[in-house]
Amino acid sequence: MVTIRDVSKLSGCSVATVSRVINKSGYVSADAKQAIQKAIKELNYKPNTIARSLSGKKTYTVGLIIPDIMNPFFPEIARAIEDVASEIGYTVLLCNTDDNLQKEKNYIDVLQTKQVDGIIIASYTIDEQQILNLYQDRFPVVVLDRIFHSSNIPAIVSKNREGSYIAVKHLIDQGCKKIAHIAGPFEVYASRERFVGFEEACKKNTCYLPSLISYQNGFHVSHGFDGMNELLDKDSEIDGVFAGNDLMALGALKALNKRGISVPKDIKLVGFDNTSLSAMTIPSITTIKQPIYEIGKRAMNTLLSIIDGKKVEKYVTELDVELIKRESS
Amino acid sequence: MVTIRDVSKLSGCSVATVSRVINKSGYVSADAKQAIQKAIKELNYKPNTIARSLSGKKTYTVGLIIPDIMNPFFPEIARAIEDVASEIGYTVLLCNTDDNLQKEKNYIDVLQTKQVDGIIIASYTIDEQQILNLYQDRFPVVVLDRIFHSSNIPAIVSKNREGSYIAVKHLIDQGCKKIAHIAGPFEVYASRERFVGFEEACKKNTCYLPSLISYQNGFHVSHGFDGMNELLDKDSEIDGVFAGNDLMALGALKALNKRGISVPKDIKLVGFDNTSLSAMTIPSITTIKQPIYEIGKRAMNTLLSIIDGKKVEKYVTELDVELIKRESS
DNA sequence: TTGAAAGCGGTACCAT
DNA sequence: ATGGTACCGCTTTCAA
Numbered sequence: 220m221v222t223i224r225d226v227s228k229l230s231g232c233s234v235a236t237v238s239r240v241i242n243k244s245g246y247v248s249a250d251a252k253q254a255i256q257k258a259i260k261e262l263n264y265k266p267n268t269i270a271r272s273l274s275g276k277k278t279y280t281v282g283l284i285i286p287d288i289m290n291p292f293f294p295e296i297a298r299a300i301e302d303v304a305s306e307i308g309y310t311v312l313l314c315n316t317d318d319n320l321q322k323e324k325n326y327i328d329v330l331q332t333k334q335v336d337g338i339i340i341a342s343y344t345i346d347e348q349q350i351l352n353l354y355q356d357r358f359p360v361v362v363l364d365r366i367f368h369s370s371n372i373p374a375i376v377s378k379n380r381e382g383s384y385i386a387v388k389h390l391i392d393q394g395c396k397k398i399a400h401i402a403g404p405f406e407v408y409a410s411r412e413r414f415v416g417f418e419e420a421c422k423k424n425t426c427y428l429p430s431l432i433s434y435q436n437g438f439h440v441s442h443g444f445d446g447m448n449e450l451l452d453k454d455s456e457i458d459g460v461f462a463g464n465d466l467m468a469l470g471a472l473k474a475l476n477k478r479g480i481s482v483p484k485d486i487k488l489v490g491f492d493n494t495s496l497s498a499m500t501i502p503s504i505t506t507i508k509q510p511i512y513e514i515g516k517r518a519m520n521t522l523l524s525i526i527d528g529k530k531v532e533k534y535v536t537e538l539d540v541e542l543i544k545r546e547s548s
Numbered sequence: 549m550v551t552i553r554d555v556s557k558l559s560g561c562s563v564a565t566v567s568r569v570i571n572k573s574g575y576v577s578a579d580a581k582q583a584i585q586k587a588i589k590e591l592n593y594k595p596n597t598i599a600r601s602l603s604g605k606k607t608y609t610v611g612l613i614i615p616d617i618m619n620p621f622f623p624e625i626a627r628a629i630e631d632v633a634s635e636i637g638y639t640v641l642l643c644n645t646d647d648n649l650q651k652e653k654n655y656i657d658v659l660q661t662k663q664v665d666g667i668i669i670a671s672y673t674i675d676e677q678q679i680l681n682l683y684q685d686r687f688p689v690v691v692l693d694r695i696f697h698s699s700n701i702p703a704i705v706s707k708n709r710e711g712s713y714i715a716v717k718h719l720i721d722q723g724c725k726k727i728a729h730i731a732g733p734f735e736v737y738a739s740r741e742r743f744v745g746f747e748e749a750c751k752k753n754t755c756y757l758p759s760l761i762s763y764q765n766g767f768h769v770s771h772g773f774d775g776m777n778e779l780l781d782k783d784s785e786i787d788g789v790f791a792g793n794d795l796m797a798l799g800a801l802k803a804l805n806k807r808g809i810s811v812p813k814d815i816k817l818v819g820f821d822n823t824s825l826s827a828m829t830i831p832s833i834t835t836i837k838q839p840i841y842e843i844g845k846r847a848m849n850t851l852l853s854i855i856d857g858k859k860v861e862k863y864v865t866e867l868d869v870e871l872i873k874r875e876s877s
Numbered sequence: 878t879t880g881a882a883a884g885c886g887g888t889a890c891c892a893t
Numbered sequence: 894a895t896g897g898t899a900c901c902g903c904t905t906t907c908a909a
Contacts, residue, residue: 222902233880238904245905246878268661269607270902273598273885280641280662288626289824294617301617301644305655310662312609313642315630326634332597333609333639440828469828476830495618499769499798501805501830551886562896567888574889575894599886602901 221264230258241266272334281522282330282338284314284323284345291466291494292511293341296363299515300339307523309336318344327353337522339363343407359525361518365408371534373525375518379409379491382507382540383416386461386489389505391424393487393548395459399431401446401471403438403463410438413463413491430454438463443470451478458486459548465490465497468504472547487548502546510538550593559587570595601663610851611659611667613643613652613674620795620823621840622670625692628844629668636852638665647673656682666851668692672736688854690847694737700863702854704847708738708820711836711869712745715790715818718834720753722816722877724788728760730775730800732767732792739767742792742820759783767792772799780807787815788877794819794826797833801876816877831875839867 223241227234232251239245240255247255258264272278283300285293301311312335316322323345330338337359340350347367353360354372362374390398400417403410414432430453433446443462447470450457462468468490475482482488482502490497493508517536524531552570556563561580568574569584576584587593601607612629614622630640641664645651652674659667666688669679676696682689683701691703719727729746732739743761759782762775772791776799779786791797797819804811811817811831819826822837846865853860 220902224902234903235880235882235905236878239879242904248878251878265657265661267602267663267902269598269602269663270885271904273596273602273887274902274904276885278598283642288617288623288630291824294623297617297642298644301642305643305651308658310658311642313612313626313630313640314634315627322634328594329637329639332594334596334598472830495620496825496828499825500828501801549886552888553886563887564889564896564898565894568895571888577894580894596886599901600888602903603886603888605901 220267221262223264223266225262226255226258226264229262230254276334277336278334279308280310280312280333280335281519282312282314282326282333282335284316284326284330284338284340284342286318286342287315288313291496292464292492295494295511296341296515296518299512300519303516303519303523309523316342316345318342320344320346324349331358336526337361339518339522341365343404359522361522361525363514363518366535373521373531373534373536375514375521375536375538376408377509377514377538378540379412380416380419382491382509383413383461384420385540385542386491386507387417387420387424389542389544389548390459390461390487390489393459393483395487397431397454397457398459398461399433399450399454399457401433401435401443401450401460401462401467403442403467404436405434407438410463417461431457435463435467438467440466440470440473443467443472444474445470447471447474451475451480460486460488462488462490465492465494465504465506468506468547469496469500472500472502472504482547489548493543497543498545500547505545505548506543508541508543510540513538549596550591552593552595554591555584555587555593558591559583605663606665607663608637609639609641609662609664610848611641611643611655611662611664613645613655613659613667613669613671615647615671616644617642620825621821624823624840625670625844625847628841629848632845632848632852638852645671645674647671649673649675653678660687665855666690668847668851670694672733688851690851690854692843692847695864702850702860702863702865704843704850704865704867705737706838706843706867707869708741709745709748711820711838712742712790713749714869714871715820715836716746716749716753718871718873718877719788719790719816719818722788722812724816726760726783726786727788727790728762728779728783728786730762730764730772730779730789730791730796732771732796733765734763736767739792746790760786764792764796767796769795769799769802772796772801773803774799776800776803780804780809789815789817791817791819794821794823794833794835797835797876798825798829801829801831801833811876818877822872826872827874829876834874834877835872837870837872839869842867 314326341363366374402414433449435442490504490506493506497504497506643655670692695703731743762778764771819833819835822835826833826835
């Protein structure tokens with residue numbers, strides 16, 4: 220391995236001077252600079268990042284903590300984060316925690332001992348105190364898809380409530396009279412918000428009935444499937460369904476399909492997220508688009524601001540959602 | 549930040565001894581050990597991984613280079629790798645390269661200066677010489693879904709040829725007389741193999757016609773859509789389609805749907821990969837299951853063996869594929 | 878404008 | 894069994 224001392228020797232300058240030209244810091248004469256650059260070329264010298272980190276206190280690496288990269292919401296988040304990271308020479312550590320407290324705690328420890336410059340966390344279950352500790356230690360953190368009202372931890376979320384409202388409004392506009400909702404788990408911030416948005420829209424438009432909500436303890440395809448069946452068993456006049464996310468919407472679609480109920484003729488269906496799968500189903504699913512990529516991008520940019528010691532003016536960034544009309548409605 | 553010297557002072561032992569108990573190396577008296585462990589607890593000391601890496605030459609981090617985490621094949625790969633990594637205290641750097649040579653070259657450099665212990669590469673385009681260089685520098689590398697016959701670079705692939713054969717055989721068993729293939733780009737190892745498997749199966753079973761193949765220059769939904777339309781325009785008697793992967797199968801399904809051709813009644817369809825989406829479509833898509841998780845797992849285990857200096861006996865690991873029967877056939 | 882040298886937080890060799 | 898200390902490769906202060 221070629222070190223800074225090799226460059227120093229070959230160029231006839233001291234390591235300090237070499238360091239200066241590498242980092243473009245301090246004064247270096249044109250002659251010295253040239254000699255050093257020549258030596259760097261010749262030796263194909265690449266500064267050792269580890270040594271740099273140890274001395275300089277920065278690793279140019281951030282940690283991304285998510286429940287599971289296999290959940291279709293997260294690849295795009297990860298991609299966005301990685302895109303802005305790599306753009307400026309940062310690198311991203313991928314951490315899956317399955318919403319498991321122990322794994323989360325463990326990863327936070329690991330990331331700290333690895334001296335990452337900051338952490339982006341998307342977790343439904345994580346111990347609030349855990350994150351608060353980081354925040355109070357002035358460790359750069361940004362939270363996704365969740366808000367801690369008890370503190371000023373920077374958070375990026377999208378307008379879930381408004382999204383639900385738009386979804387229900389759309390179903391009404393399409394002629395639906397009896398609209399049901401398949402709600403995700405209430406521990407999850409986004410589920411709660413979507414539920415509230417649904418309630419608000421229903422109250423304003425007189426289609427609210429408590430029996431028209433199925434409460435699920437998860438948000439995967441199977442939950443949508445079960446929820447849809449549950450709703451259909453209770454009330455056969457349902458003509459519109461708003462599912463808490465696309466995965467559940469797909470589950471609902473499967474249940475409807477199995478019963479021979481036609482979408483969108485008999486029942487119209489709207490999902491949430493606009494994950495890639497919603498465009499892939501047949502019929503494709505109308506959904507509320509979260510700007511997933513944008514969420515990731517903003518999160519990373521916010522994190523970088525914090526890392527650079529800039530004051531973050533907006534602690535909560537709320538991003539706009541949008542109705543994507545497709546075949547299911 | 550608490551350092552080893554703080555522990556040394558508080559415990560009354562030297563840093564060398566503290567280091568010994570941290571690493572369970574060398575002899576330490578019971579008394580010393582106890583005092584040190586007490587001090588570690590009290591100070592909540594965590595060894596600094598960066599310092600450790602600088603001195604010890606290992607970072608316990610590996611790089612994962614893939615085209616795009618948003619491609620549904622890779623989240624599961626990433627998950628598998630991260631699972632085995634985290635299990636033994638390793639950490640994974642996520643690198644998306646979009647099959648772009650410059651990005652690949654750049655990431656390989658970055659990963660080397662970050663001193664990762666090894667790299668797992670899944671790339672269709674990457675310069676063979678690039679990887680060869682790493683390999684010859686004795687830098688631990690494992691390649692996914694591709695084989696370099698010119699060298700002994702460890703590779704994990706699945707039995708693509710056999711998979712195609714099984715797919716075609718299945719279509720024949722279902723009564724298909726005229727089977728078409730939508731082939732992915734030939735630069736991609738897996739596409740070539742699947743194509744060859746298709747040809748072999750057709751020749752053995754007398755349903756081979758060159759006109760029944762659509763050659764696509766990509767493998768996304770749109771390519772399947774276009775390919776299907778192309779085939780249908782050429783020959784209206786097709787009653788079975790084998791798509792080069794699930795995304796293309798979905799595209800084909802969409803095209804068929806649009807033309808009012810019923811699947812599986814009029815045309816039966818088989819995909820490849822068994823990505824999660826294949827189970828989600830309506831009708832769900834029969835496919836050849838690649839053991840995606842297993843591929844990732846093996847790749848990481850192989851990499852770890854290499855890192856630990858063990859001899860790798862099998863340079864090419866070929867994993868079995870399996871027919872997953874679903875509604876589309 | 879330059880260089881010597883003291884860290885950064887560990888590891889591990891060599892004495893004792 | 895233990896401790897002193899010279900590294901690992903780079904940054905940064907301080908003096909020249």
